[in-house]
Amino acid sequence: MRYEYGLWNVSGGWRVGAVAALTLASLATLSAQLYRGPSGEIGETAARKEYEAITSQVGIEQKLGTQLPLQLTFKDESGKTVRLGDYFGKRPVILVMAYYECPMLCTVVLNELTRAMNGLDLRIGKDFEVVTVSISPTETPELAAKKKANYVKSYNYEGADKGWHFLVGEEKNIKQLADAVGFKYVYDPKTKQYAHSAGIMIATPDGKLSRYLIGVDFAPRDLKFALAESSQGKIGNPVLSAVLYCFQYDPSTGRYGLVVLRVIQLAGIITVLSLAILIGGAILLERRRKPKTDTTSEVNE
Numbered sequence: 001m002r003y004e005y006g007l008w009n010v011s012g013g014w015r016v017g018a019v020a021a022l023t024l025a026s027l028a029t030l031s032a033q034l035y036r037g038p039s040g041e042i043g044e045t046a047a048r049k050e051y052e053a054i055t056s057q058v059g060i061e062q063k064l065g066t067q068l069p070l071q072l073t074f075k076d077e078s079g080k081t082v083r084l085g086d087y088f089g090k091r092p093v094i095l096v097m098a099y100y101e102c103p104m105l106c107t108v109v110l111n112e113l114t115r116a117m118n119g120l121d122l123r124i125g126k127d128f129e130v131v132t133v134s135i136s137p138t139e140t141p142e143l144a145a146k147k148k149a150n151y152v153k154s155y156n157y158e159g160a161d162k163g164w165h166f167l168v169g170e171e172k173n174i175k176q177l178a179d180a181v182g183f184k185y186v187y188d189p190k191t192k193q194y195a196h197s198a199g200i201m202i203a204t205p206d207g208k209l210s211r212y213l214i215g216v217d218f219a220p221r222d223l224k225f226a227l228a229e230s231s232q233g234k235i236g237n238p239v240l241s242a243v244l245y246c247f248q249y250d251p252s253t254g255r256y257g258l259v260v261l262r263v264i265q266l267a268g269i270i271t272v273l274s275l276a277i278l279i280g281g282a283i284l285l286e287r288r289r290k291p292k293t294d295t296t297s298e299v300n301e
Contacts, residue, residue, distance in 0.1 A: 054186055060197050060214060061182030062238040068095075068207040069180050074133065074169035077145040084131070084177070087165060088207045092230035093129045094223075095201040097183040099136040099194055100147045100166075105216075109198050110151060112216045118156045119220030120227075125163025128227050132164070135178060135185055135194060137171035144168050181209060202226045204233050211236040 070085030087093055096113065098106035110132070117124065124130055134144065144166040152160040178185065185196035200218065202211040210233075211226040229236055 054188055054195050057184060057186040058195050058197055059184045060199050060212065061184065062209075062212045063180070063182045064209050064212070064238060065235045066180060066209045068203055068209065069176055070207045072169075072173045072177055074167040074173060075141050075144075077141055077148045077166045079141040082165075082167070085207065087129045087131050088203070089205055091126075091128050091205055092210070092227050093131055093203045093205075093207075094227075095181065095203055096130070096132040097135055097178060097181065097185075097196070097201075098132055099134045100139050100143045101136070103193065105196070105198055108216050109200065111154075112218050113200060114151055114154045116218040116220045116223045120224050122224060122227060123157055123159050123163075124155065125159030128163075128231075130160075130164040132166045133174065133177060134166075134168045135174055135183075135196065137169065137174060139168045141168055202230045202236075204230050204235075206233070208233075208235065210234060212239055214239050 068084065068088075070083065070088060072084045073081055074084065076082050094113070096109065098109060100106070113130075117130075122128060132147075148164065148166040151164060155164070181201050183196070183199075183201075185194050187194050197214075198216045199212055199214040201209055202213070204210050210230040213222060213226065226236065
């Protein structure tokens, strides 16, 4: 069915809307899969208290303008002892706090960062550096090397092998760096996992925090703008803290729940209803525009 004057063909609006609706519906389903609470009133109360105790220690405090402790030492993916300052001095730096055996969230952050960097006309190793630091003191250079190999392969351009660094270190140095950038995390011994938030930091060539990108959706345009500002030594503005907890950790299930998807779930319902109303209206309007068929015969004598 084609509507030349209806809404269907206006810049592909309906097709985009339909795709958006399906995407939102899929995300809503994903939300239900990712966030499952414990059953039973007593168990739920206990788990909720434990959950709140852990998440109260998790977050990202934006410390724009803070000088990073560049004297801290770590080991890189080859096992070599390095200073954090070794990666500063010439170019802005994207700093990622993660851990390499993270079951979900860290991989999402790194994947989305890679996607965003693939969409830039700036290049790793030439225009900026990337430093990923494990928050787990038990992780090894060998594990860091495996992680690096995956992302060097995923990056579409040359330079990641020399410009993207994966570090491990001692707990005191990790903590000092995390405190400096405002990255709050906590280890949960029950699940043997770390609870933490999602986001990356951009630092100036001289090691000052200039921008935070919070969550897991890093638009190439935003990333390019942050790097451009940082390269000039400019300090950006804090982002809204409402998105600090895009992902939260549920210790009762050992899963991360995408809290923002609760909002998307409602938005998906509204979108589907809106599409149904608009499509119905377009069809009705088109039917009214069609001329009525004249069934009478004219006899010309």
